[in-house]
Amino acid sequence: MHEYTTRLAMNAPAVYDEYSKPVQSDPPFGRKKDSLAQSMMVMAGAPAEGAPLDIIRNTRAILARVREARAADAKVLLLPELCVSGQAGDLLRHARVLAACREAADTIAKESQGMLVVFGLPYFEDAYVYNTLLAALDGRIVQSVNKRVLHRADHLVFKAGHGADALVDLTPIGIDQKALICFFDDLSDTSAQEASLILAAAARPARAGELASWPASLSQSFADLPVFAFANAGANESTTDAVYPGDAVILQAGQVQAHAPAFSQQMAKAQVTLDLPGNAQTRKPFHTGFVPHPQMPYAPLNAAMRAAWCREALEIAAQALATRMRRIGIRTVTLGISGGLDSTMALMTTLRAFEIEGLDKAGIYALSLPGLGTSKRTKGNAWRLMEAAGLTPREIDLQAALAQHFQDISQPADCFDAAFENAQARERTQVLMDKANQVGGMMVGSGDLSELALGFTTFGGDHISMYGVNAGLYKTAIQLIISQCVKDTRNQGLARVLLDILDTPISPELLSAADGRITQRTEEILGPYLLTDFFLHHFLNEQMAPLAIYERAANVFLGQFPPEEIKTRLRDFFRRFFTSQFKRNCLPDGPAPLGVSLSPRGGFALPSDAAAALYLDEFDKLN
Numbered sequence: 160m161h162e163y164t165t166r167l168a169m170n171a172p173a174v175y176d177e178y179s180k181p182v183q184s185d186p187p188f189g190r191k192k193d194s195l196a197q198s199m200m201v202m203a204g205a206p207a208e209g210a211p212l213d214i215i216r217n218t219r220a221i222l223a224r225v226r227e228a229r230a231a232d233a234k235v236l237l238l239p240e241l242c243v244s245g246q247a248g249d250l251l252r253h254a255r256v257l258a259a260c261r262e263a264a265d266t267i268a269k270e271s272q273g274m275l276v277v278f279g280l281p282y283f284e285d286a287y288v289y290n291t292l293l294a295a296l297d298g299r300i301v302q303s304v305n306k307r308v309l310h311r312a313d314h315l316v317f318k319a320g321h322g323a324d325a326l327v328d329l330t331p332i333g334i335d336q337k338a339l340i341c342f343f344d345d346l347s348d349t350s351a352q353e354a355s356l357i358l359a360a361a362a363r364p365a366r367a368g369e370l371a372s373w374p375a376s377l378s379q380s381f382a383d384l385p386v387f388a389f390a391n392a393g394a395n396e397s398t399t400d401a402v403y404p405g406d407a408v409i410l411q412a413g414q415v416q417a418h419a420p421a422f423s424q425q426m427a428k429a430q431v432t433l434d435l436p437g438n439a440q441t442r443k444p445f446h447t448g449f450v451p452h453p454q455m456p457y458a459p460l461n462a463a464m465r466a467a468w469c470r471e472a473l474e475i476a477a478q479a480l481a482t483r484m485r486r487i488g489i490r491t492v493t494l495g496i497s498g499g500l501d502s503t504m505a506l507m508t509t510l511r512a513f514e515i516e517g518l519d520k521a522g523i524y525a526l527s528l529p530g531l532g533t534s535k536r537t538k539g540n541a542w543r544l545m546e547a548a549g550l551t552p553r554e555i556d557l558q559a560a561l562a563q564h565f566q567d568i569s570q571p572a573d574c575f576d577a578a579f580e581n582a583q584a585r586e587r588t589q590v591l592m593d594k595a596n597q598v599g600g601m602m603v604g605s606g607d608l609s610e611l612a613l614g615f616t617t618f619g620g621d622h623i624s625m626y627g628v629n630a631g632l633y634k635t636a637i638q639l640i641i642s643q644c645v646k647d648t649r650n651q652g653l654a655r656v657l658l659d660i661l662d663t664p665i666s667p668e669l670l671s672a673a674d675g676r677i678t679q680r681t682e683e684i685l686g687p688y689l690l691t692d693f694f695l696h697h698f699l700n701e702q703m704a705p706l707a708i709y710e711r712a713a714n715v716f717l718g719q720f721p722p723e724e725i726k727t728r729l730r731d732f733f734r735r736f737f738t739s740q741f742k743r744n745c746l747p748d749g750p751a752p753l754g755v756s757l758s759p760r761g762g763f764a765l766p767s768d769a770a771a772a773l774y775l776d777e778f779d780k781l782n
Contacts, residue, residue, distance in 0.1 A: 197334055197433050201356070202228045203237040203388040204419045204426035205405035209395025210486055211245030212256065217395045218243065218263040221278060224426065225270045231428055234332055235275045237407075239392040240306070240342060240362040241290060243267075243280035246397050251281040251316050252288050264293055264300065271295035273332055277340050277358050287318040292360055294340050297331045308344040312761035326354060336433040343389060355385045355433040362392035364401035366754040367472035368459060370421040374408045382413030386431045394424060394482075399748045400758045402479035422478050452715050454689060455635055456696050457753055469643035472636065472752040476628045477511035479750035480603065483626050484516060491522040491600030493591045496545055497668070498527075498537030501629055503544060503660050504637045505605035507644055508628045510548060520549055524598055527554040528590060530583040531561060532668040535675035540660050547653040557586050580669035584620030592625070601625035604747060609634035609688055611746070611757050612695050613732065614739020615667070615681065622742050627749030631756050633692040634665070685735075686728035690720065694732045699755050699763065705733060705777040730778045737771035 206220030221242060228236040243263045250256050260280045267278060275296050282291030282303065289305035290313065296302075305320025306313075324341035339354035343361035369376070381387045386409070393405015404421030409429040416429035459465045484492070492509060496502050506525060513520055525548075527541040545552040561582060564570075570578055588602075595602040604624020606616050608631055616622040629637065641661055645654045665681040665688070682688060693712055697703045703711070712725050720728075744759045744767050756762025 200233040201235045202233040202428045203390040204407040205239050205393030207424045211397045212247040214259045237358045237388045237390045238278040239390045240279040240360045245395045257283045268295040272298050290317045294327045306342045357387045359389050365404040365475045367752045368468040370471045374415045374418045378413050398479045398482045402750045469640045475752035476508045480512040481515040491598045492603050493524040493595040494603040496525045496541040498540035501605040525550050528587045530557045532670045534677045543656040581617045584617035613735045627747045630749030631751035634688040635692045733774045740765045741767035
């Protein structure tokens with residue numbers, strides 16, 4: 160037995176014994192053959208407020224939903240996975256937290272008079288902690304089910320459950336039917352056929368392209384089920400590496416009866432008819448048929464779907480930033496505006512976050528921080544961008560500070576090495592963080608997923624921030640999103656400057672500019688970001704080997720990039736990816752709007768000193 164489980168066995172409250180053997184209602188499970196269809200109100204959704212580990216506040220928010228459901232004459236209320244505690248890492252194994260969750264469960268159960276309330280919490284049983292759903296029926300806990308399918312980070316906290324999903328007889332509340340309570344990730348065709356009402360709790364991070372289309376996807380997949388309710392984690396969850404939308408859907412025979420949209424803090428509420436389960440067929444997959452291999456495999460090909468995808472990616476990042484600001488209790492941020500893509504994306508996200516929170520844009524301290532390599536074009540665009548966004552332009556010229564710093568460390572004035580370049584990035588970060596402290600805010604970071612993958616970022620410089628809003632966005636995705644912003648905005652001045660930023664060569668601008676012109680071009684050093692992001696997507700999402708990625712890229716980019724260039728860029732990609740892991744192993748928090756992350760906390764784990772030989776040796780097969 161592990162040390163922590165031994166400690167829990169000694170210290171955990173004995174009251175958990177009452178949940179280890181769930182009470183079964185009288186009469187026992189089983190449907191009467193002559194039972195008739197019955198109509199009732201079902202509600203599903205997330206608590207409207209809360210925070211990870213704020214169990215008292217979370218419980219109050221849950222009780223508010225219970226009372227809201229009772230006021231609507233609902234017989235069933237479905238709440239999300241871990242809604243009592245939120246995802247709080249190792250502390251979910253601590254006896255104090257488990258005791259508080261037990262007290263919360265007792266309180267919620269007492270409020271369930273005349274109804275079924277399903278909610279999630281960490282649960283201690285037989286010396287282990289489980290991710291558990293409890294069913295409170297008419298004032299008592301009557302069933303529990305432990306999550307069986309755990310994500311990688313969950314295995315560090317929870318033990319995987321076993322056994323079937325739980326059936327609850329609704330007879331005590333006047334409904335002669337059975338409900339199945341389950342985790343969305345665990346739902347099986349077999350168990351779903353045994354009940355008239357399926358209640359699926361979830362904790363699915365928001366992902367661009369799914370927010371608006373999720374009800375239709377569920378409808379397609381669960382068209383064979385009588386009544387299906389889905390409730391997703393929301394306001395009380397962490398924004399460390401993702402953001403949770405708090406959406407909910409209720410279906411009857413595959414038809415959407417109610418939908419609480421993402422980030423709306425609403426509840427789905429529907430009057431449904433429960434009848435004997437039909438002869439359910441195997442559920443349909445979300446996607447069938449031939450799937451092409453596009454150059455941007457993460458983005459929809461359809462123009463309308465791509466536009467929605469872009470808007471959702473921006474919204475997810477903005478909601479994450481807004482939530483983080485709200486929880487910290489701040490109303491100000493700082494961010495550097497370079498006139499390039501990444502800082503522009505960070506600003507657009509910040510502007511939307513301030514709209515969400517209803518904050519004055521005066522709290523956005525956007526700073527132009529020209530250094531030794533800043534070009535006239537990017538500096539001009541930085542100013543025009545701040546003005547077009549309705550901000551007060553600010554500038555801090557770093558050249559004097561850098562000159563003093565170089566003198567302090569005895570850096571020759573004509574030595575344009577790594578120290579020369581990185582000192583500028585680190586100076587910018589220092590200024591932005593110190594300014595954030597001065598104005599009582601936080602520094603918003605702009606580093607993107609592509610740069611993090613290649614290590615094309617200064618360690619302790621642009622690599623670090625207080626919240627990295629672009630950390631889950633490919634460089635080419637940022638180009639798509641900003642292009643969509645141009646189409647969506649009514650601010651013509653903003654549209655013009657965004658178009659010029661999109662047309663500006665990508666550059667770190669860390670080497671001295673020649674006559675005010677850009678002298679460094681990132682894609683001449685690293686290769687086209689179109690290739691980089693293609694490699695990265697297939698490596699992270701499909702775990703493809705180098706040879707397989709090469710073959711697919713050579714086919715997709717036939718006639719656009721020579722095979723030899725693809726091979727060279729792919730080999731360099733893997734070399735840089737492995738040697739840069741030390742930077743990613745201390746990443747700041749940031750969302751993953753596209754469902755992909757390089758965060759070591761659950762996105763992508765790799766030792767900083769892992770060897771790349773196994774991957775690089777594959778390129779010998781291409782010679």
